[in-house]
Amino acid sequence: MSPPLFLVLCLCGSIDSSEPPLCDVGEFLCHDGVTCVSWHWLCDGEPDCPDDSDESSDACK
Numbered sequence: 506m507s508p509p510l511f512l513v514l515c516l517c518g519s520i521d522s523s524e525p526p527l528c529d530v531g532e533f534l535c536h537d538g539v540t541c542v543s544w545h546w547l548c549d550g551e552p553d554c555p556d557d558s559d560e561s562s563d564a565c566k
């Protein structure tokens with residue numbers, strides 16, 4: 506009966522990133538990994554990322 510540590514680790518892993526921050530706070534990193542767009546542009550009906558990932562279903566959930 507172990508506690509759900511994987512949940513904690515998962516949450517911490519998403520916050521304590523080992524990668525350098527590519528985007529400023531309030532920006533969304535496109536799935537291409539290099540393009541940052543404002544969160545205000547997320548799911549606004551117009552693709553702002555080169556790969557349209559700001560309008561993808563997982564970004565707009």
Ligand SMILES: [Ca+2]
Pocket residue numbers: 546547548549550551552553554559560
């Ligand atoms: Ca957009």
